Amino acid sequence: MFEAPDSPGTSPFLPAARRLRGLVFDLDGTLIDSVEDLRAALNRLLAGRGRPPLERSAVQAMVGDGARKLVERALTAAHGAAPDVATLDPALTAFLADYEAAAAVHTRAYPGVREVLTRLRGAGLKLAICTNKPYAASVAVLDALQLSDAFDAVIGGDSTPARKPDPQPLQAALDALGLPPGGAVMIGDGPHDALAAAAAGTGFIGVTYGYGTAGFAALTPAPITIDRFADLPARLGLTGG
Ligand SMILES: O=C(O)COP(=O)(O)O
Ligand SMILES: [Mg+2]
Structure with a gap:
């Protein structure tokens, strides 16, 4: 059945x-x-790694499971493979410091x-x-x-x-x-x-x-x-x- x-x-x-x-x-x-400021901080992170920016709709679909998952999803989308911990940890720290300083621009x-x-x-x-x-x-x-x-x-x-x-x-x-x-x-x-x-x-x-x-x-x-x-x-x- x-x-x-x-x-x-x-x-x-x-x-x-x-x-x-x-x-x-x-x-x-x-x-x-809040998605535009999340997107802006993610795109600054990606630009520093020589990667192209993410669209709003892509970032919107990445929000909801916290900052670590957000950064992990963005790096995965940008590089075509999930980051290892040695990459993700410093990227998350840098993202949060940047985002917290500019969290209400948009x-x-x-x-x-x-x-x-x-x-x-x-x-x-x-x-x-x-x-x-x-x-x-x-x-x-x-x-x-x-x-x-x-x-x-x-x-x-x-x-x-x-x-x-x-x-x-x-x-x-x-x-x-x-x-x-x-x-x-x-x-x-x-x-x-x-x-x-x-x-x-x-x-x-x-x-x-x-x-x-x-x-x-x-x-x-x-x-x-x-x-x-x-x-x-x-x-x-x-x-x-
Ligand atoms: O930071 C997130 O991933 C989402 O946060 P929320 O639980 O306020 O929707
Ligand atoms: Mg929510």
């Missing part, structure tokens, strides 16, 4: 608005459009992000970030965009031993907020975010304007999604101004 291949499971669960106590946000592709918060975060906090919700971007780089971007103060906690890709889709960093974010998973919703642009949420036991809302949306198609059941950040409060069942 034919059997469909296993697909990773997610949950359509969202807590009722009255039980909702906090939100945990992915960063790249969810709160900020990077911007998506429309509605500031206003909605202010409103959500005003409604008494705790807010955290759970990103696969390294912690120092995450804080560098948030500081440059004057968004750091909007959050009660930031968990980066190197803040815990495992990264999303492992639930560990999301659990760390919940611990930092002092929240049980049943009172929280994760918001993200990719399947890693949905899978971490399902494993941690939080609700999940996907955004469709980011980098990883295509990966939602493999999830069963399909996640609840929003097309604009400004639609988030209504999707959470929060009413009023």
